[in-house]
Structures are given as structure tokens and as C-alpha cells.
Amino acid sequence: MQPPSRRTFLAFGLITLTTACTGTDGTDAATKAPAPDPDAPVRLRAVAATDTLLSAYDALLGVPGARTDLLQPLRAETAQHRAALAQGIPAAPTSGTATPSATPSTTTLTPTALAALERQTAQSHLADLDAARPPLARLLASIAAANARHATAIGAPPDQPDPATTPAPSATAPGTALPALQQALSAEHAAVYGYGVVGAHLPDDQQRADARTYYAAHQAQRDAWQRLLTTLGTTPTPAAGGYQLPFPVTDAPTATKLAAHLETRLTTVYADLVADLPTPHRRTAATALRDCTLRAHHWGAPTTPFPGVPDPAPTPAVTPS
Template sequence: MPAPTRRSFLALGALALLCGCTSGPDKARRPAVEDADRPLRLRQLAATDALLADYDAVLAANPGDADRLGNLRDDVVQHREALAQSLPAASPASSPAASPSASSPAARTVADLAAAELRTAGLRLADLAAASPALARMLASASASGAAHAAALGDTGPIAADGPSPAPSASAAADTEALQSALAAEHAAVYGYGVVGAFLPAGPQREDGRAAYAAHQSRRDAWQRLLAAGGASPTAAAPGYRLPFPVKDAATAGQLAAHLEIQLTAAYADLCATTALRPQAATALRECTLRAAHWGADLPALPGLTPADPADPAPTTGAG
């Protein structure tokens, strides 16, 4: 997908503060973590190479789609580079991609390519439980990107991952802290969507806004219940939030919706680093990524892992 613009990272000022990304893994632990992650990275690299081979085959058969498919393929190359970071012996991303595995049919059409994206997104999720926190964040982000690619190619079907998701829990202190941050982000998103809905015209846009508003209310309520069940006091919503720019019509309302979803991807990428909440966090990350794309956001190759541009202009005061 296209590289993110400055504007794609503007969002509620308070939400940006609540959704700071976690730092990288502790250097003292990195060698052991990398050794444990190595089989997962190699497996994911093989799947990524197969997907790149599919892109090459479909690009060759559809030269008129070169711009659209090429942009999506560039994202997959970035996924590969991220996976290969601690594998110096791995072939560079610029080398010819490996042939697809015998178990997966080679893509010949754009529809085949969309199916391959969903299949690869499922493989990312299947390795979440065994991955280190840093790799889990990357895999969940790449899976969300794959879902967005598939949607852009016309396939909005579900992603299949191996095995059922465990029941969510937030007993560990780190899990609780990350969940509180996600809850705070959802509080801000609910507030923001209240503003969005006031400026959308009757029809499909307003219905989309209502659906997103309801989805964030539901996610907020689920996190509150989970925290309370674990004995924690859920973070309360602020009385109001400062908007990053004035919202005065449907166009700026749609922009705000896109920005809200972009910021939420950072909170959920961080939540993917927890141990007990990874499946639920990955689902939330994917849903926010898909909604951001629906509202017209320029998504980075790895949603939630790209920091905001520090040169962005300061937010202006809106409703609050």
C-alpha cells in the first residue's frame, strides 16, 4: 500500500498519548529470544516468499494492474525485510522469490492472489502464541496488512488460523497495563466517533459511522468487563478530548474516523505483545486496520508499528 502521509498520523491528541508504542526487546535477552524465534521466522519467510511469487505471477498476467499490485507487493517485501532482520543468512528481499509450496495452488488471477493474502495472514496468526512479544507484534501487524490487501483485491472473507482462541484473561501486570491503555484508546475513539457521526450525511456513510461507533463501544465494554473480572479498576473516560483539527463537514469527519483507527492500531499492536490477549488483540488490530482503509487512510506496510511523524503540526482545539 502507499506510504503513510503526514496527515494519516494525525488523530485525537489524547489518543496519541495513550497509544505509545512499546520499545524493542531488552538487548540483554535478545540472543535467546532470536534463537527461539528463528524457526518461526524461517517458516514465515517461506510463506512470504511464496506470496511474493504469487504476486509476480499475477503481475505478469495482469500488466494493466501493475500500479495497484506493485504497491501491495512492496508492502509484502517490507514484511519480508522485517522477518529477516535477525537472520543474516536469509536471502535478501531483492532476490527471486521462492516457488509457492506444493500444498498451496499457484495464484493466476487477482482473486487467487486475494485468497493467497488471506491464507498467509492466517499463517501469521497461527504462530502468534509461540512468538516473542516483538515478533508477535510484527506477525499480527503483517496479518492485518494482509487482510487489508485481500480487501483491496476484492476478498473480505475471514482469516482462518490454526486452533481455537483461548479465553481472554488479564492477570499479569504487563497484560493489565497494556489492556488499560487499549481501553483508554477506545474511550477516546468512542468520543471521536460521536463527533464523526454528527457530520455524516444520512445514508451509507452515516451507517458506516454508526457501525464503527457501536464496534468501539462493544470493544470498550469488553475490556472494562475483563479488567474488572481480574480485580483491576478499569480506566475511566475523560470528560472530553481535544480534536486534532476542526471537523466541519462529511469530508473532515471521514478523515477523523481514519485517523482514529490509525491511532488505535498502535494500541492493539502493543497489546499483541501480551501473552494472554494476543488472539483478541490481533483481531482488534485487524478490524481497526480494515476500518482505517475503508475511511481512506494511507496504511503503512505494518499497521501499528510505524511511529507518528514528529514533524506533524500541533493539534488544534476542537470539541472537548
């Protein structure tokens, strides 16, 4: 896992300042007892769900003829998820401790069942977004996005937004979240512009059809952030008159490279937004993170166990010209 972004360090800095009030060694000044970690219950639930998933991978890998070339890398990423979630939990149990009743047997486990379990694990992480402090919420959303990518890689159809579980924007976001919302809106403005360039350089085939679909999705997300900011009494950041592309786009290969770049950049924006937004809106940002992760994978972007969370090497962004 690559180093966390500067925003993550700032978030952990706030936690450090809070706990420092009880003692310089992280203990209560009066009793010298370790300060309880409010995220511990969430971490324990996430670790348990990930252990069940790891056991399922092990069971399927033990089936003759299993696609080890596909499953082994996905299992390795899942083990990295487990290690990140277990940080700070004293004597966290080792992986692969799920009970037999929690994991399908080797006689019933199939790739389809494993993909369903990946999605189930993602949903369990998302269900705890509101109970986690911002840095852990950001990690949970990132891992849930990776779970969705795993399910798609195994062979399940792509996830679709669920209006029943994705909260609609409302006027409850505090003023401290406004800069993050404006940043997300600016990133969507750039994505809409970038997809216009992408579509113009793709042949009239399925790739161009996909680009049109994703272009419309980014328009819809842009409009959603504009409505939310307007509801909050803030003027939405307008789109720039033009944008400087990070590299020349002259043909289909460079067009797909730009699409992958746009989606990858947005995963970082939305992972940070999960941490910045209050609990009613975290699920909305996490859904956007998942969708960008799947689109980046579709365009051939390099995969990462933690979409949006690693701090990538500096790359040129699409900026106003």
C-alpha cells in the same frame, strides 16, 4: 519502514540485557558460539509463507491484462514484509523461492485466489503469535493486518471476526499487562466519543451507516476490555467527561478525517498491546489491530506496510478536555 516506537526499543533492550549475560559480543562466554535465536524458527516459517505470496504476485503480474497499478504497490509492501521478517536469519533465502506446488500456476491464478492467499498468509502469521517473543509477535500481527488490507484491496470482502479462533477474555493476564489494557480501554473511550462527533457531521447515507456500525464495534471492544479488567480485580478507567478533538470537525470531509485519525491511532495502541499481553490474549489484540487497519483504510487513511508499527510524526491525539 519508519523507526520503531519507543516501546519496541524498550522490548529489544530487555532482550539485549538477557543475551548480555552470556557474553559482550552476543556469544556464549564458555564456547564463544553464537547464542541461538529463539525466534529463528518463527521467522523462517514467516519468510517461507511470504516467499510463496511473492511468487503468486509475480505469477499474476505476468498474466496479460493484470492490474499492475494495483498489484505492484501491494507486492512492494510484501517485499518489505519479507525483509523485516528475515532480519537476523543467517543466509536467508532470496524471495520468490516457493515451490511450484505451493503457488497457483499462471493458468489458474486469479485475483480471487491471490486475495485468498493473502488471508492464508495472515493466518499463518497469527498462528505463530504465541511462539514469538513480544517484538516479533508485534511485527507478525502488524503484517497480518496488512495482509488483510491487501486482500480487501484486491477485491475480497472484509474479514469478519472468527469467534472460533479469537480467544475470549479470561483472568490470566499478569499485572504487568494492566497498564496496557487500561491504555487500550482509554483509547476505545476516546474512539466512542469521536465516532459520536463523526456521525453527527455525515449525511444520512452509507457513510453514516458505516459510522454507526463502527461506533457499535468500538462500544463492544470497550465493553470487552472493561469486563476483562474487572475480572482481573482492577477498576476499569472511566471515560472522561469530554474529549478535545485533534482538529475542528465541521463537515463531512473533516468528519471522515477524524474517523481515519481515530482508527490509525488505535492501530498503534493494538500493535503495542500484542507485545504487552500474554499469549492467550495476543490473538484478541491482533484481531483488533486488523479491524482498525481495515476501518482506517475504509476512511481513506494513508496506507503503511506495517500498520501500528511505524512511529508516525507527532500528531495531536483525542485527549480528555
